Amino acid sequence: MKQLVINGGNKLTGEIKISGAKNSVVALIPAAILSDEEVTLYNVPDISDTRALIDIIELLNGKVEYKDEVMKIDNKELENKVIPEELSKKLRASYYFMGALLAKYKYAEIYFPGGCNIGARPIDFHIKGFEKLGAKVEIEGNKYIFKADKLKGAKIYLDFASVGATINIMLAAVKAEGVTEISNAAKEPEIVNIATLLNNMGAKISGAGTSEIKIIGVDHLGKGVIDVIPDRIEAGTYAIAGALMGKDLVLKGIIEEHLEALISKLKEMGIDLNIDHNKIKITRPEKLKSINVKTLVFPGFPTDLGQPMTVLLTQADGVSIFEETIWENRMGHIKYLQKMGANIRLNDKTAIVMGPTDLKGEEVVATDLRAGAAMVVAGLSASGTTIINDIEHILRGYENIVEKLTAVGADIKIIEK
Ligand code: EPZ
Numbered sequence: 001m002k003q004l005v006i007n008g009g010n011k012l013t014g015e016i017k018i019s020g021a022k023n024s025v026v027a028l029i030p031a032a033i034l035s036d037e038e039v040t041l042y043n044v045p046d047i048s049d050t051r052a053l054i055d056i057i058e059l060l061n062g063k064v065e066y067k068d069e070v071m072k073i074d075n076k077e078l079e080n081k082v083i084p085e086e087l088s089k090k091l092r093a094s095y096y097f098m099g100a101l102l103a104k105y106k107y108a109e110i111y112f113p114g115g116c117n118i119g120a121r122p123i124d125f126h127i128k129g130f131e132k133l134g135a136k137v138e139i140e141g142n143k144y145i146f147k148a149d150k151l152k153g154a155k156i157y158l159d160f161a162s163v164g165a166t167i168n169i170m171l172a173a174v175k176a177e178g179v180t181e182i183s184n185a186a187k188e189p190e191i192v193n194i195a196t197l198l199n200n201m202g203a204k205i206s207g208a209g210t211s212e213i214k215i216i217g218v219d220h221l222g223k224g225v226i227d228v229i230p231d232r233i234e235a236g237t238y239a240i241a242g243a244l245m246g247k248d249l250v251l252k253g254i255i256e257e258h259l260e261a262l263i264s265k266l267k268e269m270g271i272d273l274n275i276d277h278n279k280i281k282i283t284r285p286e287k288l289k290s291i292n293v294k295t296l297v298f299p300g301f302p303t304d305l306g307q308p309m310t311v312l313l314t315q316a317d318g319v320s321i322f323e324e325t326i327w328e329n330r331m332g333h334i335k336y337l338q339k340m341g342a343n344i345r346l347n348d349k350t351a352i353v354m355g356p357t358d359l360k361g362e363e364v365v366a367t368d369l370r371a372g373a374a375m376v377v378a379g380l381s382a383s384g385t386t387i388i389n390d391i392e393h394i395l396r397g398y399e400n401i402v403e404k405l406t407a408v409g410a411d412i413k414i415i416e417k
Contacts (some may be wrong), residue, residue, distance in 0.1 A: 004388040004402075006379035007411035011247040014408040018235045018253040020069070020228030023304075024190040026093030027167045028226060029053040031194055032073040033062060033199045036049065041071040042163060045231065045399040048392070056083060056097060080104070085111035085142060091396065092116070095123060095164065097148060099171030099218045101134055108146040116368035119328040119360075124250060125165035125242030131154050133169075150250040152215055153178030154293040159187040161211065161297045164224050168192050174203040176217040185213045188298040189258045193401055197226040200384055232258040234398060235280075236305040237373045241405075242310050243271045243380040248372040249280045261301040265293055265309070269316060290318035290355065295325050297361055307333050307374035313353040314342040315381070324349045332367030333374040339364065340382055340393040360385040366393045373398065 020043035030053065032039035044050060044066065054064045054071075060081055063074040065077060080101055088094040092115025101108035113119065127137050132155075135148040154174050158165055166186040171194075173180035185191070187209055195208030201224035204216035235254045242249035243266055255264070258274055266273060268283075270289045274281040290313070295303040303326040313320040314337060324330045332347050339362045343354040361384030366372025372394035379386030387392070391414070405412050 001389070001417045002391050003415050003417050004187065004391045004394065005413055005415055006361070006376065006388070008379050008382040008384065008386060010380070010409045010411055012242060012245045012249045012405070012408045012410060013179045013247045015250040015252050016238050016404050016408055017240075018230045018251055019043070019231070021161070021190060021193070021231040022047055022049055024193045025050055025228050025235070026053060026091065026193045027096050027190065028093065028197055029057065029071070029073070030093070031171055031197055032058065032094035033060065033075055033100050034104055034132065034171065034198070035075055035221045037076065037222055037223045038074045039070055039092065039197070039201065041073070041226055041228060042069065043228040044069050044071045045228070048396045049091045049093065049401050052087065052092070056087050056094060056327070057361065059083065059087065060274060062229060068356045083110040084119065085370065088112060089114035092121070092244060093166075094284070095126065096168055096171060098126065098130070099168035100147045102130060102148065103151065103172050103175045105149045108144075110144055112142045112144070117186065118330050118368050123156050125160065125162050125163070127166045129165060129169035130172055132156050133180065135172070146275065151176035153180040153215070155181045155183070155326070157183045158185065163188050166191055166213070170195065170198070170205065170213065170215060170366070173215045174198055174205070174221065175219065178217055180215040182213040183211065186297060187211060187212050189232065189255070193229045197224050202227060206327055225263045230250065230254055233302065233304040233370075235259060236262045236302070237308050237377065237398070239266065239282055240305070240308045241310055241377050241380055243269070243284060243288070243382060244377060246282040246284050248281055248283055249281055252279050254278055254280055256280075261299060262305055265291060269312070288312070288316040288356070290316040291318040292321045294323040297326070303327060303330065304370050306330060307370040310334070310344070310351055310353060310375045311374050311378045311381070312361065312364045314355050314357055316353070318353045318355065320353045320355065320400065322351045322353060330370070333371035336362070336364035336375060338380060340378055340386070358383065360384055363387045363389070366390045369393045376401065380405070380412070
């Protein structure tokens with residue numbers, strides 16, 4: 001069993017290069033199988049979710065070359081196969097093979113996806129979208145079966161601007177006959193990244209990044225090339241670490257517009273931020289002001305940064321209120337923050353944080369990926385030693401986290417217990 005051990009209290013100084021976005025690459029890799037030729041992805045983060053998707057492509061007889069952040073996926077010998085439970089369960093995003101295989105072969109068999117336990121996580125919007133395009137969906141035990149004689153463009157309204165459903169429907173619709181219109185589509189930057197790759201392969205998608213996406217079906221998708229966008233959640237996590245412990249901590253390779261909600265909240269707390277092109281420099285001020293934060297769909301405050309943000313709120317002067325609105329179960333980290341000394345009252349999906357309180361190192365658990373990120377950030381700012389269990393969640397989403405933080409002065413290591 002692996003544990004992360006952090007001796008907290010060190011100032012963070014120097015530069016961290018932000019990796020490619022997990023939530024983009026996990027859709028770009030399945031999207032690549034829609035090409036009949038070769039697709040090249042640049043800036044691919046080496047995280048366990050990437051490795052799990054490579055296993056699925058290889059199961060489908062695709063050829064993957066992955067070195068120095070460049071991934072080439074060759075689909076010339078691709079075959080449609082059942083995606084078994086041991087692969088589908090490794091991550092949530094295995095569900096993007098539903099849309100991709102359905103578009104390519106009009107047939108897909110895939111076991112239920114896995115992922116963080118942060119709520120019920122239904123995929124009814126995805127399924128309704130596939131059905132609107134003409135697919136029949138069956139559930140056999142723990143397996144979905146999707147089939148269609150042909151897929152036909154349709155008008156699809158999403159009850160909620162779901163990231164996964166928007167991408168999956170886009171994947172299923174790129175080769176459908178006629179025009180598909182997705183209304184109330186999600187607007188996250190990752191969606192634009194996926195649409196850009198698909199267009200580069202020959203798809204006709206417009207409106208990605210707005211709530212109305214139009215897809216004109218095409219017969220063939222060919223070669224494609226894309227840069228994975230920088231991971232705004234990784235950047236945000238390290239920005240929060242910088243707000244707690246930074247002394248001229250520089251994050252390199254960010255896109256400012258993707259971080260606007262976080263930047264505006266950090267400024268409201270009185271944090272000294274210096275943004276220049278794709279770099280952001282952060283130093284912890286003497287005092288942090290308390291604020292209120294509510295998670296929303298993009299461009300609102302991202303749910304994936306809510307957990308690390310609550311750690312920062314424990315150091316603010318006064319009462320801060322944090323409200324999660326996307327997931328039902330994203331407060332798994334709170335009891336461990338309380339164990340470390342935080343004064344937090346939890347009321348369903350709202351955390352009332354009284355600060356500032358000193359945090360002390362403790363043995364804690366990464367209950368999910370971003371809860372784990374919160375524990376890392378807490379451990380960096382706590383006095384003494386923090387030991388984090390279940391760190392495989394963290395390694396699913398943060399590339400070289402130990403190396404990156406060590407390089408800026410943190411005392412952090414992985415041990416085998
Ligand atoms: C993506 O999940 C991200 N995951 C999540 O990041 C992120 O928290 C989420 O978007 C919101 O930004 C990936 O990109 C792999 P949704 P996704 O569909 O697509 C409900 C992380 O920490 N819903 O936008 O699964 C759902 O239950 C992860 O990196 C339905 O009811 O999220 C939730 O309440 C965790 N029916 C809300 O919509 C559906 O069919 C938003 O979900 C689909 C979703």
